[in-house]
Amino acid sequence: MVGHPSHNGGVPFSVPSSPGEPREERARRAVDRDILRLAVPSFGALVAEPLFVLADSAFIARVSTTSLAGLGVASTVLTTVVGLALFLAYSTTAAVARSFGAGRRKEAISRGIDACWLALIVGAAVALVLVVAGEPLLALFGPSPEVLAEATIYLRLSALGLPAMLAVQAATGLVRGLQDATLPLVVAVGGALVNIPLNALLIFGLELGIAGSAIGTVIAQWGMALVLLAVIVRRARREGIGLGLQPAHLVAVGRDAVPMFVRTLSLRVVLIASTVVATGLGDVQLAAHQLATTVFTVLSLALDSLAIAGQALTGRYLGASDPRTVHAVTRRLMVWGVGGGAVVAVGLLAASYVVPSLFTPDVAVQENLQTALWVLVIAQPIAGYVFVLDGVLMGAGDAPYLAKAGSFVAIATLPGAIAVALWAPHGPLGLALLWLACNFLFMVLRAITLGLRVRTDAWMRLG
Numbered sequence: 001m002v003g004h005p006s007h008n009g010g011v012p013f014s015v016p017s018s019p020g021e022p023r024e025e026r027a028r029r030a031v032d033r034d035i036l037r038l039a040v041p042s043f044g045a046l047v048a049e050p051l052f053v054l055a056d057s058a059f060i061a062r063v064s065t066t067s068l069a070g071l072g073v074a075s076t077v078l079t080t081v082v083g084l085a086l087f088l089a090y091s092t093t094a095a096v097a098r099s100f101g102a103g104r105r106k107e108a109i110s111r112g113i114d115a116c117w118l119a120l121i122v123g124a125a126v127a128l129v130l131v132v133a134g135e136p137l138l139a140l141f142g143p144s145p146e147v148l149a150e151a152t153i154y155l156r157l158s159a160l161g162l163p164a165m166l167a168v169q170a171a172t173g174l175v176r177g178l179q180d181a182t183l184p185l186v187v188a189v190g191g192a193l194v195n196i197p198l199n200a201l202l203i204f205g206l207e208l209g210i211a212g213s214a215i216g217t218v219i220a221q222w223g224m225a226l227v228l229l230a231v232i233v234r235r236a237r238r239e240g241i242g243l244g245l246q247p248a249h250l251v252a253v254g255r256d257a258v259p260m261f262v263r264t265l266s267l268r269v270v271l272i273a274s275t276v277v278a279t280g281l282g283d284v285q286l287a288a289h290q291l292a293t294t295v296f297t298v299l300s301l302a303l304d305s306l307a308i309a310g311q312a313l314t315g316r317y318l319g320a321s322d323p324r325t326v327h328a329v330t331r332r333l334m335v336w337g338v339g340g341g342a343v344v345a346v347g348l349l350a351a352s353y354v355v356p357s358l359f360t361p362d363v364a365v366q367e368n369l370q371t372a373l374w375v376l377v378i379a380q381p382i383a384g385y386v387f388v389l390d391g392v393l394m395g396a397g398d399a400p401y402l403a404k405a406g407s408f409v410a411i412a413t414l415p416g417a418i419a420v421a422l423w424a425p426h427g428p429l430g431l432a433l434l435w436l437a438c439n440f441l442f443m444v445l446r447a448i449t450l451g452l453r454v455r456t457d458a459w460m461r462l463g
Contacts, residue, residue: 031325031332035309038176039336041185043305045172048188055196056213059203067210070150073143077134078158081126083268085166087260088119089173090311094397095256096177097315104319106239112174113236114253116229117245119170123163130159150210157214164218164225171228176312183231187224195220259399266406270413274438277421281430288368288431291359296376296439299344303384306336307391314395321462326396330454333388341384349377371428375435382443389450398459405449413442 060071092115099108130137134155138148172184195217202212236243271293278289310333317325352373356366393402416437424430453459 027328028332031328032336034313035306035329035332035336038179038181038309038312039305041181042176042308043302045181045185045188046301046304048185048192055192055199056217059199060210060213063203063209066144066146067150069143069147070152070210071154071213073138073147073151074155074158077130077137077155078162080268081130081162082165082169084261084264085119085122085169086264087257088115088122088166089169089176090394091115091253091257091260091399092170092173093177093308093311094315094395094399096174097179097312097395098319098397100178101316101319102321106241108177109174109232109236109239109241111253112170112177112232113241113243114246115170115173116167116232118253118257119166120163123166127159127162130162131156134159154210154214157211158218161218161221164221167225168221168228171225171232174232175228176308177315179312179316181308181312183228187227190227191220191224194223256399259403260394262403263399263406266403266410269410270417270438270442273414273417274434277417277434277438278431280421281424281434282426284362284364285368285431285434287360287362287365288372289434291356291365291369292372292376292431292435295348295355295373299348299376299380300383300387302340302344303337303387306333306340306384307387307394309333310388310391311395314392315397316395318396318460318462323457323460323462326460330389330392333392334385337384337386337388338381339384341381344384345377345380348373348380352377368428368431371432372435375432375440379440379443382440382447386443386446386450389454390446393450393453393459396459397461398453401453401459405446405453409442409445409449412445413438416441 056071056075060067092112095111095115096108099105099111135148135152138151138155143151168187172187175181175183198219199213199216202208202216203210204212206212208215233243275286275289275293278286281289310329313329314326317323317329352370355373356369359369360366390402417434420430420434420437423433425433
């Protein structure tokens, strides 16, 4: 609502306007400004994160092919763990933003501190498991003994950084919930930039090989965590908030995060299923599938930044009991999401004639990759719609519905993947059908379940 004063001592929700400018136009400009204020730095932070993996891969590729293969296997385990723990950022952003919007600043920061404690404890527990059981877990991938040895070194050392990685997620959720997307950007870019020379020194200067890569990344991750946590500690002390671990609060945070974990797990199930089916289609299809998945992940960063803005703004204005602005934010995010997806689709269509040859010299892989990218093109506008509504409902704390809808969509998508696996058509057709089932159909089903939800007011819990 234009001119609605914030309940947190911040600036009113308004923008400078020209004389005679319609009220609706002023409201639209105000919403767009708030979306961009959060989405642009969030996009930068999301782009910075993959630089860790890219830097590690580039350096290790110069060590040996065996080390690079080991890095690939170990990274699969680590990225899966971190991906499943994204609920720490999502649920924290929503909870903090709601309390912040309601004017309960101390409660907002306290919720974030509890989430940081949960992240450190979960990260330490998972790190212990990976250190102890990392080798047999990696052996399930079937690597050669040499690759297994390299992967084990990397996984065990990198596991020491898991508490920091999860703490960064929780702390980022807290800061974004307080409507600050700039600090996570600075920390993410800073960590990525420190990681590069540090890895070069340890890998080549001290000749530690893959161990040096793991150590350098762990140091950078802990540096990022300490910076974010130091900022949070300073804010907590300024507000007179205790920093101690409170088991009762910890249990409550964990319980509230379960639905988001289920929602995230449902997405991973579809991703894993698609990889399994692609493996059965053949080496060429698997290679093309992995490359297409990489392209999809990169494209998702832009749409994810809009989802993050949706989380923070929805939670804030629901907390402030301002449903008009929540509806305005939701409508504008849908326009931004579909429009952004369409722009990405046009760019991807043009790139689909160039990118395959840049990725690989194998003509067969190029043909399969191009087919998968064409499917991805038609899915992008739908993906934009899905991503922003996902963010809005996360910000509203509608995690139980997201968990149920995610589970339903995953179950409904799997028969298509199974059908492709049983039919197993050769060539680009098989990969195209797989991407139609596990990407296009998957997005369509998510769009339906999320769209039906936001058409009601059942998700809008005020205060």
